[in-house]
Amino acid sequence: xTVKDAAGRQVxxxxxxxxxxxxxxxxxxxxxxxxxQTITSRVDPQVLAKGQRGNYQVTIKGISNPQNxxxxxxxxxxxxxxxxxxxxxxxxxxxxxxxxxVTYSFPLSGDxxxxxxxxxxxISFGNKAFDVPVATVKVVDSKEVYSDIFDxxxxxxxxxxxxxxxxxxxxxxxVRDGVDARLGGPPEKIGDGFVQDKLEERPWKIGSxxxxxxxxxxxxxxxxxxxxxxxxxxxxxxxxxxxxIQGNNNNFRDPFFDDFFPxxxxxxxxxxxxxPKQWEVxxxxxxxxxxxxxxxxxxxxxxxxxxxxxxxxxxxxxLKLQLSGTGNFDRIQAPKIENTEIHKVYPPKIGxxxxxxxxxGAGTKTFEYIVIPQHEKADTLMEIPFFYFDPGQGIYxxxxxxxxxMVVLPAPEGTxxxxxxxxxxxxxxxxxxxxxNKETLRLLPIQTESRGWKRTGEISxxxxxxxxxxxxSFALMAGxxxxxxxQLRFAGDSSLRRQVTGxxxxxxxxxxxxxxxxxxxxxxxxxxxxxxLQVSVSKEQSALEAVALTFADIRLHLEAxxxxxxxxxxxxxxxxxxxxxxxxxxxxxxxDLEGLNNSLETALGALK
Amino acid sequence: MMHKFCLYxxxxxxxxxxxxxxxxxxxxxxxxxxxxxxANKLLNEKDAGKAGEGFERAASLYLSxxxxxxxxxxxxxxxxxYFKLGKAGHSIYHFKQALLLDPTSEETRANLALARKxxxxxxxxxxxxxxTLARRSPHFWKWLLWAGIWIGVSLVxxxxxxxxxxxxxxxxxxxxxxxxxxxxxxxxxxSLARNVGIILGPDTPMLVSPTLESASSHILQPGQEVxxxxxxxxxxxxxxxxxxxxxxxxxxxxIGRLHP
Numbered sequence: 060x061t062v063k064d065a066a067g068r069q070v071x072x073x074x075x076x077x078x079x080x081x082x083x084x085x086x087x088x089x090x091x092x093x094x095x096q097t098i099t100s101r102v103d104p105q106v107l108a109k110g111q112r113g114n115y116q117v118t119i120k121g122i123s124n125p126q127n128x129x130x131x132x133x134x135x136x137x138x139x140x141x142x143x144x145x146x147x148x149x150x151x152x153x154x155x156x157x158x159x160x161v162t163y164s165f166p167l168s169g170d171x172x173x174x175x176x177x178x179x180x181x182i183s184f185g186n187k188a189f190d191v192p193v194a195t196v197k198v199v200d201s202k203e204v205y206s207d208i209f210d211x212x213x214x215x216x217x218x219x220x221x222x223x224x225x226x227x228x229x230x231x232x233x234v235r236d237g238v239d240a241r242l243g244g245p246p247e248k249i250g251d252g253f254v255q256d257k258l259e260e261r262p263w264k265i266g267s268x269x270x271x272x273x274x275x276x277x278x279x280x281x282x283x284x285x286x287x288x289x290x291x292x293x294x295x296x297x298x299x300x301x302x303x304i305q306g307n308n309n310n311f312r313d314p315f316f317d318d319f320f321p322x323x324x325x326x327x328x329x330x331x332x333x334x335p336k337q338w339e340v341x342x343x344x345x346x347x348x349x350x351x352x353x354x355x356x357x358x359x360x361x362x363x364x365x366x367x368x369x370x371x372x373x374x375x376x377x378l379k380l381q382l383s384g385t386g387n388f389d390r391i392q393a394p395k396i397e398n399t400e401i402h403k404v405y406p407p408k409i410g411x412x413x414x415x416x417x418x419x420g421a422g423t424k425t426f427e428y429i430v431i432p433q434h435e436k437a438d439t440l441m442e443i444p445f446f447y448f449d450p451g452q453g454i455y456x457x458x459x460x461x462x463x464x465m466v467v468l469p470a471p472e473g474t475x476x477x478x479x480x481x482x483x484x485x486x487x488x489x490x491x492x493x494x495x496n497k498e499t500l501r502l503l504p505i506q507t508e509s510r511g512w513k514r515t516g517e518i519s520x521x522x523x524x525x526x527x528x529x530x531x532s533f534a535l536m537a538g539x540x541x542x543x544x545x546q547l548r549f550a551g552d553s554s555l556r557r558q559v560t561g562x563x564x565x566x567x568x569x570x571x572x573x574x575x576x577x578x579x580x581x582x583x584x585x586x587x588x589x590x591x592l593q594v595s596v597s598k599e600q601s602a603l604e605a606v607a608l609t610f611a612d613i614r615l616h617l618e619a620x621x622x623x624x625x626x627x628x629x630x631x632x633x634x635x636x637x638x639x640x641x642x643x644x645x646x647x648x649x650x651d652l653e654g655l656n657n658s659l660e661t662a663l664g665a666l667k
Numbered sequence: 668m669m670h671k672f673c674l675y676x677x678x679x680x681x682x683x684x685x686x687x688x689x690x691x692x693x694x695x696x697x698x699x700x701x702x703x704x705x706a707n708k709l710l711n712e713k714d715a716g717k718a719g720e721g722f723e724r725a726a727s728l729y730l731s732x733x734x735x736x737x738x739x740x741x742x743x744x745x746x747x748x749y750f751k752l753g754k755a756g757h758s759i760y761h762f763k764q765a766l767l768l769d770p771t772s773e774e775t776r777a778n779l780a781l782a783r784k785x786x787x788x789x790x791x792x793x794x795x796x797x798x799t800l801a802r803r804s805p806h807f808w809k810w811l812l813w814a815g816i817w818i819g820v821s822l823v824x825x826x827x828x829x830x831x832x833x834x835x836x837x838x839x840x841x842x843x844x845x846x847x848x849x850x851x852x853x854x855x856x857x858s859l860a861r862n863v864g865i866i867l868g869p870d871t872p873m874l875v876s877p878t879l880e881s882a883s884s885h886i887l888q889p890g891q892e893v894x895x896x897x898x899x900x901x902x903x904x905x906x907x908x909x910x911x912x913x914x915x916x917x918x919x920x921x922i923g924r925l926h927p
Contacts, residue, residue: 503774505700505703505744505748506740506744507700508740509738509739510738510740511768512737513736513738513768514735515734515735525809525810532813532817536824540824547828
């Protein structure tokens with residue numbers, strides 16, 4: 060919509076831009092005004108224990124405030140409905156449309172067991188009368204309140220079928236209306252008598268249904284199976300679901316659900332299972348079964364094409380068998396075509412296209428063979444045998460295909476295409492000059508590319524690389540075994556571990572003493588020298604930690620080892636010097652570090 | 668000064684210019700193929716004389732490749748060339764050698780069968796080894812042997828060292844070691860091929876003693892297989908026996924010796 064002035068200029072361009080939005084705005088306004096009132100009714104919960112209280116809820120959509128209602132609630136024998144109602148107001152915004160409703164809740168209690176229907180009745184407000192639809196409530200014994208909340212049902216389209224026959228069916232999950240449950244995953248098949256087709260990515264279709272007057276939420280999945288074993292075969296399904304636990308105001312007040320409330324957990328995982336059922340699977344009849352039966356069961360049509368129609372000897376021809384129809388395509392084997400003296404046949408390329416996305420099983424399967432005529436006489440392509448079993452009629456159907464004729468020309472003389480043959484005449488051997496026979500032989504042509512050159516005479520089996528890899532493997536294995544063996548020995552022998560670590564520590568301290576001597580740091584030298592001796596002794600006895608060893612301990616150890624007295628005196632000189640420095644407040648002037656270092660070497664030498 | 672110049676010139680020519688001027692193996696191989704193709708065309712045009720010369724040139728080029736390096740394709744083409752020249756023994760020898768280098772080649776097997784047929788040799792009765800293990804190269808078997816042994820050793824010893832319980836690894840390792848016998852056997856059989864020789868020329872005599880004057884005990888035909896005893900050689904002769912039980916001395920020049 061545009062508005063233009065006398066000169067043709069657009070005056071209110073904004074109106075033009077709004078013309079797309081106007082219908083949406085109108086819908087929004089109409090929706091928010093609430094043009095009509097609709098009335099629904101239900102009993103919550105739908106199943107009551109005898110004596111339990113529930114609510115008969117009448118919801119009026121399209122009003123925003125509670126109104127004074129006219130009309131009388133019908134009396135239903137077996138249940139009691141109180142006329143005094145509580146009200147609640149709900150507001151919903153769906154796709155921009157505001158929807159308001161008022162719910163009137165009438166207390167209800169079940170007096171006798173049975174299923175009761177509250178009939179249609181008339182309600183009036185604002186000088187208008189409306190029909191309240193029928194509602195149903197079931198009153199049961201208190202033990203049965205929680206039965207039939209969930210149901211999982213499997214339905215197959217046929218009761219009897221043949222091995223290899225593809226059968227479709229439905230799996231239905233029912234959850235009583237009002238129970239908050241979610242599907243926890245795809246259905247899981249139990250039973251090895253059937254192979255199930257791959258499910259769609261989102262197999263479940265959500266809807267609702269009514270069973271015995273009770274409303275259920277429903278999830279339905281379409282399945283397809285192929286029976287693979289004859290006889291009575293069982294088939295069951297499991298479906299995981301999550302049920303929301305609603306606290307004290309939930310439907311599950313039975314002790315059975317006490318387990319569902321550990322701490323704050325609000326969801327409970329359940330697994331539904333179908334009832335065990337048996338199906339009669341009949342074996343394929345042996346009578347009339349063709350030798351080259353492909354395993355196809357269903358209803359198929361077959362056609363064959365080939366191209367090109369004219370080839371030379373050695374050139375490939377594509378022979379295509381196409382099978383269409385419904386059935387167990389995945390189990391159809393490629394028809395066997397044997398090589399003949401005049402035809403060379405390569406295994407086929409197999410393709411499959413499903414006709415639609417549902418589980419009808421309709422589709423088209425193709426087998427593309429490459430056939431190479433080996434002779435000019437190979438102008439008639441071989442027939443392709445195809446038999447299938449029709450489960451409807453219970454017979455085998457022959458759909459063998461016979462391709463037509465083609466033209467096969469002789470191979471071009473003197474050419475050698477890859478894979479082709481080349482002619483030779485032995486009689487023409489120029490060297491022998493013999494009158495050979497006139498027989499024409501076929502020799503495969505020379506190879507135009509050469510890869511993998513090796514030096515002539517090279518020993519090809521025990522190459523240096525192989526020997527190198529062997530040696531490396533051996534070294535790796537030996538290394539692992541040695542290192543691991545050492546680790547294990549350490550783990551089991553504390554004295555060995557102490558000796559090894561002690562030796563390392565002693566070397567480290569000795570190095571520190573050497574460094575300190577080079578720096579002229581007497582304090583550090585003496586500390587390191589003492590620690591070297593302590594660690595060297597400690598690694599050979601486990602009684603004391605190295606740092607706690609005194610010279611007296613070291614002397615005892617040296618004497619026990621039979622170390623000469625002068626070596627003990629050298630060790631003593633080091634400890635005495637250390638004490639001297641310690642008691643002199645760290646003053647170390649005048650110490651002969653080189654002499655002490657020699658003493659350390661002597662003492663260590665004696666210890667070894 | 669002049670001496671030094673000559674020395675440098677010699678070194679330059681020997682180590683730099685000469686390799687640049689000489690053809691690579693691939694180039695010579697390609698030239699051989701070209702000669703073969705031309706000769707083949709002449710043969711198709713019924714010009715047998717020129718075709719024969721062409722095949723001789725092709726064979727010469729292929730043989731000059733063989734002096735430097737070898738490959739399954741080179742032996743295959745040599746087999747074809749000798750076949751065209753009517754030299755069945757050489758043809759069979761080169762096809763056999765091509766098969767040793769590439770046992771998977773059905774083309775080589777087909778041409779070998781044809782060469783044997785044209786030489787009026789009986790169809791080869793393949794042993795179980797020839798039908799199964801010989802279809803893989805010794806390289807395949809040696810690496811399988813390596814894998815089998817080391818997997819076996821690892822599974823037998825390492826679990827114990829790392830405290831992994833249960834007999835499954837040890838049993839699996841033992842089975843792996845046991846099955847390493849198969850590649851070992853395949854390698855051993857392949858290495859036996861080095862003692863196989865192919866008779867190259869027609870009417871090759873099998874002599875009673877390794878001398879020119881010796882009487883012949885048997886006459887061998889081109890392409891026939893003989894089993895050599897390399898330890899028994901004398902004056903250019905080698906002792907050999909056929910599969911039919913005949914044995915004697917054969918001139919080494921008359922034999923094409925296979926090497927795996």
